[in-house]
Amino acid sequence: MTTPFIRDSCFGRLIYYFSNHKYFHHKEESSDYIIPEKYYANEYKAEKDNIENNIIQSDSKGTFQLKPDGSSGSKSDYENQMKEDEILVTWDDENDPDNPQNWSRAYKIIYVSQISLLTGIVYVALTIYTPGIGDLQKEYKNTNQIVALLPVTIYACGSAVGPLFFAPLSENAAVGRVYVYLITWFIFVILQIPTALVENFAGLCILRFLGGFFASPCLANGGATILEVIRLHDLPLGLSVWSLGAIPGLGPLIGSGLIVGMNYRFTFWFLCFFSGFLFIIMFFTLPETYERTLLLRRAIRLRAITGNQRIVSKGEIENKVMTISEKAKEFLIAKPLEIVICEPTLLLINVCTFLANSVQCLFFGSITIYFQLNRGFTTAELGGCWISAIVGVVFANCIYSPYMTKHFTKPVSQHQLVFADTLIPVAIVGSCMIPLGLIIFGWTACKQLHWFPPLIGIAVYAGGLFLVLQTLYDYLGASFKVDYMASVFASNNLFRSAAAGGMPLLGNMLFNNLSTENFPVAWGASVLAFISIGLISIPVFLWHHSSKLRTKSKYANC
Known part of the structure; x- marks a missing residue:
């Protein structure tokens, strides 16, 4: 073996x-x-008792869920298929x-x-x-x-x-x-x-x-x-x-x-x-x-x-x-769409992800506009500017890792009861860093100043984005049952990729139409910063209300 x-x-x-x-x-x-x-x-009695102990009785409709794997269905259907x-x-x-x-x-x-x-x-x-x-x-x-x-x-x-x-x-x-x-x-x-x-x-x-x-x-x-x-x-x-x-x-x-x-x-x-x-x-x-x-x-x-x-x-x-038609529906995108429609918590997180990625795709277009078109950077020099985003993520991880270790990893490893809401404060901090980074970049990206200060804005922005997205991924992982996790992340990816698909085409128009001679990307970055300020409301709402929403969910770990 x-x-x-x-x-x-x-x-x-x-x-x-x-x-x-x-x-x-x-x-x-x-x-x-x-x-x-x-x-x-x-005899099957012992196995039958074990299954019944894992069944959670639910509403008057007679549905049930199995605790370990999150599978659900009609109790009568299950008993008809499962022989004694x-x-x-x-x-x-x-x-x-x-x-x-x-x-x-x-x-x-x-x-x-x-x-x-x-x-x-x-x-x-x-x-x-x-x-x-x-x-x-x-x-x-x-x-x-x-x-x-x-x-x-x-x-x-x-x-x-x-x-x-x-x-x-x-x-x-x-x-x-x-x-x-x-x-x-x-x-x-x-x-x-x-x-x-x-x-x-x-x-x-x-x-x-x-x-x-x-x-x-x-x-x-x-x-x-x-x-x-x-x-x-x-x-x-x-x-x-x-x-x-x-x-x-x-x-x-x-x-x-x-x-x-x-x-x-x-x-x-x-x-x-x-x-x-x-x-x-x-x-x-x-x-x-x-x-x-x-x-x-x-x-x-x-x-x-x-x-x-x-x-x-x-x-x-x-x-x-499952019947053949049910299997077909299962394979033809039904489960991810069903989960996102039926789960208000997941829908809110997906909207937050969509907004964050939309701002990201629009903002990254401005980096090329400023450094290459206005400062004359070569392709290699422009590539080096992206290192500042990596630096921002590394510094953000210095906030993220100690917090998660103290408030999640250690308590859970010690078998203490920890709710997914514990993760949300990090996302609130990150959502505040995003507009701050955009403002720093936009209003320091001018020919009168050195090219280094805008890199600080990029680093602050990238660190905030990391904190928001990473915390929301952790929240999804802690909130929903493992057997539905692929469909949960599939629905989230739909929103993320939709932003990545449409927004790059709009970036140049946004910044070119709002550019001025001295500040080529400042007003465009400011518009994105104002949008990002609205983004803060979503993790704040989740911080106060997500536990109530999860208790009503058939897919969530309450």
């Missing part, structure tokens, strides 16, 4: 099947494994090594790092070619700057739509997470080749949409899979590592270095080779983490070993209960 980390990867599963279970086999298939007596039992003598597969005990939450710290670090790197490439791919917009305009004549940004918008639209399909698909026990990751990522890698070679602008836009669509699963599943691996008290740390892949300005920074001496097409070759290398690593070392999928596979093995066909898993029961 080998470690679950390799055994449950795509490579391990292939070797397992083609060797007829000789290699990378599971503990149930070892000669020294003692199969729990319950899987041979003739069926035996439910569970983890052997709380230290079961097949449970991803029992992996060693080293394995967890490797796993979370892979998901973070995967997410980082998706965000880098969004804007990586933008420092070479001038080359694109020369190649495609009669293409102005707004049109040249269309591939950014198209890519963002693809990444917005993709998780609405892939997140519900990965939440089906028969599919799981890892195959969705690998198959879609392989297609993304291959798509970079024609993207780098395409000779017409329409073809470039189509390929960028497909690239965003197939790259997108990690934008929703990433948070969900990390929460399947880490314990609750490590939630802020795990999600912060995941979100580091979305550091503002990383795409233009990398693109600036690649385009010097090359052209914008080289950025797509870079994406192809780098993402292809990551695919190879994931093929060997990215394991399955979805509990229902792992337990479904265990149920299949136990049935084969014991000959007891009464052994079933929760995932199998759920698939039996």
Whole structure:
């Protein structure tokens, strides 16, 4: 028997099947494994009592929820499908090594790092070619700057739509997470080749949409899979590592270095080779983490070993209960849209995310306008300006990490009751930093002053943005049940990507129409600052009212 980390990867599963279970086999298939007596039992009473203890009676409509996994449905439907003598597969005990939450710290670090790197490439791919917009305009004549940004918008639209399909698909026990990751990522890698070679602008836009669509699963599943691996008290740390892949300005920074001496097409070759290398690593070392999928596979093995066909898993029961039309609705974006419509807390967070990302996309356009068009910075020098955003995130993390350790990680690890609302004050601080950074940048970005003060504004803004978004991700992770987490993050990604898709096209118009001779971006930045001040009201509202909203939710951990 080998470690679950390799055994449950795509490579391990292939070797397992083609060797007829000789290699990378599971503990149930070892000669020294003692199969729990319950899987041979003739009576189902103990298992039935265990399930009933986990059922939460709800309203007069007769619906119910299972505590551990958040699955829900009609009680009568469940009982009709679950026969009296069926035996439910569970983890052997709380230290079961097949449970991803029992992996060693080293394995967890490797796993979370892979998901973070995967997410980082998706965000880098969004804007990586933008420092070479001038080359694109020369190649495609009669293409102005707004049109040249269309591939950014198209890519963002693809990444917005993709998780609405892939997140519900990965939440089906028969599919799981890892195959969705690998198959879609392989297609993304291959798509970079024609993207780098395409000779017409329409073809470039189509390929960028497909690239965003197939790259997108990690934008929703990433948070969900990390929460399947880490314990609750490590939630802020795990999600912060995941979100580091979305550091503002990383795409233009990398693109600036690649385009010097090359052209914008080289950025797509870079994406192809780098993402292809990551695919190879994931093929060997990215394991399955979805509990229902792992337990479904265990149920299949136990049935084969014991000959007891009464052994079933929760995932199998759920698939039996669902009709074909219900499964189709589940796969066709129904769950993420249903959750966001039915959950006012999630809707508020998504609106906050949309506004924050809209301001970000508009603001980042002003950096190019000031430093390159007004101060004459080269492409390489412009890329260096984005380092200030990274510095701002690092300093913001110096606020974020100690607060989360004191108010969340330590109390939860000591089994104290901690509500998700505890996280919100950090978002309030961050939402105040955003307009402050915008004002500093806008009114110091003039030819009369040195070019350094605007970089301070960028750093303050990026730090505030990090605090807001990171805290809201943590809030989602702490508020909603793990089995719905992929759909929760898919709905959030829809709002984020919608902002990233539409706003870059408006940025130049905003700043150019409001520019003055001495202050080219001041009034445009001020407009964004005024919008951002309104953003503060959302985390303040959540601070006072979110607990009441969660108590009425069937998806939330109250």
